[in-house]
Amino acid sequence: MRQAGANPGGTGPVLARALRLLGAFSAEHPAMTLSELSRRSGLPVSTVHRMAGELLGWGALERGDDGRYRIGLRLWEVAALAPRGQGLRERALPFLEDLSQITRENVQLAVREGTELVFVERIAGSGAVPVLTRVGGRFALTATGGGLVLLAHAPDDVREDVLGGPIPRFTEYTVTDPARLRALLADVRANGYSISDRQVTDDALSVGAPIRDARGAVVAAVSLVVHHGVAAPHPLAALVRTSARAISRALGSID
Amino acid sequence: MRQAGANPGGTGPVLARALRLLGAFSAEHPAMTLSELSRRSGLPVSTVHRMAGELLGWGALERGDDGRYRIGLRLWEVAALAPRGQGLRERALPFLEDLSQITRENVQLAVREGTELVFVERIAGSGAVPVLTRVGGRFALTATGGGLVLLAHAPDDVREDVLGGPIPRFTEYTVTDPARLRALLADVRANGYSISDRQVTDDALSVGAPIRDARGAVVAAVSLVVHHGVAAPHPLAALVRTSARAISRALGSID
């Protein structure tokens, strides 16, 4: 069983395995025992043991007194240097808070990673629709206000990839037809904002707008999530766009 | 020159080098060219090149159009699963915001990592003393309100280590005498809170209190940073302690 050329669970480049180890952690499994890690990463136990030992020494992993492994603080420290993560978050935060204070609704900040979206920050408005998102969590690009913005301005190959692949449905309003979606994205580009009406849950509507870097490239999206039917979307769009522009200005370039 | 047994820049375990690579990034150097990385990590260029390539593929690193390497979003995502990082931050945030709203002062949340302190969150009070801290940043345990709390409840060997080593001085009020510091820490344990009066800057005073997990172990510290001389420390201490207890309760255990 050691003959395979590929590595769908077996042999492979050294570093790749360590990374597979880290990748085994998820929101549902933030703490795992050695053998659990072995199972979820597809690596032999003894290999995991050796590697985990090294990661432990450096601080990339930690071990509670229950013996289980968790992501270490040291790793969190370096990761805090990610320009598109904490970097972006820090510069945008004041503006997001303004937006949150004024509207009392949920505010979200997201970037695109491959064919999905990653939430970089979310502020829960007092008494607003409860949102099911988590900072650091992923979501489909095709449904949310922020996702539509990011998808609309994504490179062609990525967009085709997403439109070609299976498009998840969340409610009866979710747009899953590639042609309609394509038209919707054209609107987003033309209008400078997106509207997702009950495409994720039956009672929520979200409005998104693009954040651009110094060279004009879209690097992130702000969005506002409100109850469906309480406010007209267009005035909201003006608010969100204003915030997005302010953040773009404050950004310059993200280093 | 390849005979050395140790690895102060030369040969060594595989993974360790990759980690050294990540460790080369810092707040001052969040984006580096290949050769810069090589220099700062002490690894040969070709080695860095190969490794960076792999890290790039996985998403642990990213590369801007200026060609420089940065910490990647993917790494930030997994790091967001760190219980003592984002995990702690998320659960404590509402309480920290309450504290911030009520006092309109700077609020900080920190944990101990080795012989130093790492800031996990900081909320800048409107018009409060500007603080020089950064989320994900480090600081000495011996001077700040939060640090004193963490040091007071650290394991004996760690405390001895810190008290034995050189103790940095920031102002003329900084306590650098091990004996006095030891007495101070005893007070902290007895009182349930700490006070750092102008030990970091000439105009700031901070008050800290311990956050405990379900088993009663101190896992973090909240602190309030105010202008020296405007408010009596003791009423503040009551506030901070209350917050700390609330957070402790909300924590249960951090997974």
Added chain:
DNA sequence: GCTTGGTTTTCCGGCATGTGGGATGGGGGC
């Protein structure tokens, strides 16, 4: 007590894998 099913840890010989000096090609700045 002993047995059973799950762990975590240690060991070791063979060979796959990473290693890094040096050569190649590019790109500015002066």
Added chain:
DNA sequence: GCCCCCATCCCACATGCCGGAAAACCAAGC
């Protein structure tokens, strides 16, 4: 034109990783 710095590629060598297997461990359960 020159020079300096940077990224990328290549390849012979031996280092350090690999993972099966066995042993130590722990907690129930009979």
